[in-house]
Amino acid sequence: VSRLQRSWKCAGDVYLLGATNSGKSTLFNTLLRSDYCKSRAPDIVDRATVSPWPGTTLNLLKFPIINPTCDRIFRRQERLKEEATKTEDQLSTEEKKYLNQLKKQGYLVGRVGRTFQQQDSSTEIDFDPDLLSYSMDEDPRDPPKKHEEREEFTHNEVKDARWCFDTPGIVKEDCVLNLLTEKEVKLVLPSHAIVPRTFILKPGMVLFLAALGRIDYLEGEKPAWFSVLASNLLPVHVTTLGNADALYEKHAGKEFLKVPMGGEERMKEFPPLVPQDITLRGIGTTEAVADIKLSSAGWVAVTAHAEEELLLRAYTPKGTALVVREPPLLPYISAIRGARIPGTPAYRTKKPPSFVENLRTTGSR
Ligand SMILES: Nc1nc2c(ncn2[C@@H]2O[C@H](COP(=O)(O)OP(=O)(O)OP(=O)(O)O)[C@@H](O)[C@H]2O)c(=O)[nH]1
Ligand SMILES: [Mg+2]
Structure with missing residues (x-):
């Protein structure tokens, strides 16, 4: 003002x-x-x-x-x-x-x-x-x-x-929300503060965000961190390249991947996931190099070792926007995580500090 x-x-x-x-x-x-x-x-x-x-x-x-x-x-x-x-x-x-x-x-x-x-x-x-x-x-x-x-x-x-x-908002033609039913939109639009979910992936591993987005880690030397920023109601699943297609076939439209919902009938009319290759060069283990924005379903911040070159393949439903945002919106988001969950690529989640607490302790308005 x-x-x-x-x-x-x-x-x-x-x-x-x-x-x-x-x-x-x-x-x-x-x-x-x-x-x-x-x-x-x-x-x-x-x-x-x-x-x-x-x-x-x-x-x-x-x-x-x-x-x-x-x-x-x-x-x-x-x-x-x-x-x-x-x-x-x-x-x-x-x-x-x-x-x-x-x-x-x-x-x-x-x-x-x-x-x-x-x-x-x-x-x-x-x-x-x-x-x-x-x-x-x-x-x-x-x-x-x-x-x-x-x-x-x-x-x-x-x-x-x-x-x-x-003013009335500008409707984006390539927004995934346009493809979703009322029930599905309710799961995709966050109603509460997003808790970041970080996973450590080796080359050959695949991350699904519901059945609305997918990221393959195709080539690279070392593991990299993938922090998912999306509605807490959307499931994230990690699998291998070998199993990914079968997992999508079997579970898209069903409870395991949650959105879309409505089983095979629903998936018949739902556009297939289409890939786009992305190369990124890491800048260090504490700072993300880019966000991969999976239309309005959410985004994944990618953090990789310095100089490490990654080949990724990201997917969104056909006709919806996949965007690589570089630099990322929240470069240090992967630090907001708990301990590694043994035997899995996942870390325990941690709530980001609230803005109000920050405002109070720094004394700014
Ligand atoms: N978390 C969060 N939610 C917000 C914020 N501002 C608005 N919202 C929520 O976002 C949703 C959309 O807000 P609106 O103000 O209706 O958005 P709009 O741009 O006027 O939308 P249209 O009129 O449809 O174009 C509502 O559920 C709001 O409560 C914000 O700063 N943070
Ligand atoms: Mg409005």
Whole structure:
């Protein structure tokens, strides 16, 4: 909010753009209740629908952007400074409960908060320089409205306003979610914080992410680490090159590989896995070299010994996007693991530290 106010000021309208389900409406609703929005607007503007289903927002929603006068920027900074010194202890029980709930779902949590509250006619009005400095777009003489009737903006409030828009998401044609049923999507879209699952694979081994993705480690000198970042409800299975095809044939569509579900009937209409070869050169045992993104089913961070050359073959259902993301999004993710489980290529899992704990201990906002 601070950066938008400093750099963009009120130069023009602002649009939240992005793929469906990327969190635009969540951000819109947060901005609606922040210093970015004119103080009266949250009561007038409808909140955007947030849902786990891609493509939920169909109409355009907008709120008027507040004009960041020098005085407002100053008061906002004062509030932020003050709040930075407060600890979580000062939150109400309800706020704490909400925060904990979000924390469990893997949200990056911070309180956005507002500096400028709506003028309430029943309370005494302190001297407010904004009322004088900004009578152009917010008319302080506006008579207070009765609570029952739906409030509306006055002509003065919106005539020169810039708006912030939520938009319907961009539908990606090559997204695996388009191929899935409602039940399957529920398993694929994470509903809780993802716990990374790391496996150590030798050349000749194969990793399946449900029946939606597959990675073969074809050639290389040494073992490498494969960290799966995907919904915790999707199974990961490791097998050998010799057994992989048979495993897929036997279990795709069934409980063992979970998604898709519906047995052979379902698999008849489901596109086959198609391969793509990938070569990577390791940069060391603590840092991943790349992410292999298996459409929206998840991604696998690959960590390999320095200078070690790997030949991989990755698969996603035909028509869906397989992307090699280099550099990886979370280079040190393979370190978030427990002890090796004896006799298997798997490591025990470990929960990543929560963002809130981090924020508190570093004292940043
Ligand atoms: N873990 C996590 N989930 C989020 C975050 N932001 C949004 N979500 C969740 O992601 C899902 C989609 O969020 P929306 O805000 O509806 O996404 P959108 O981009 O508006 O989606 P469309 O309107 O369909 O294009 C919802 O279940 C949200 O609760 C976030 O920062 N972290
Ligand atoms: Mg939306």
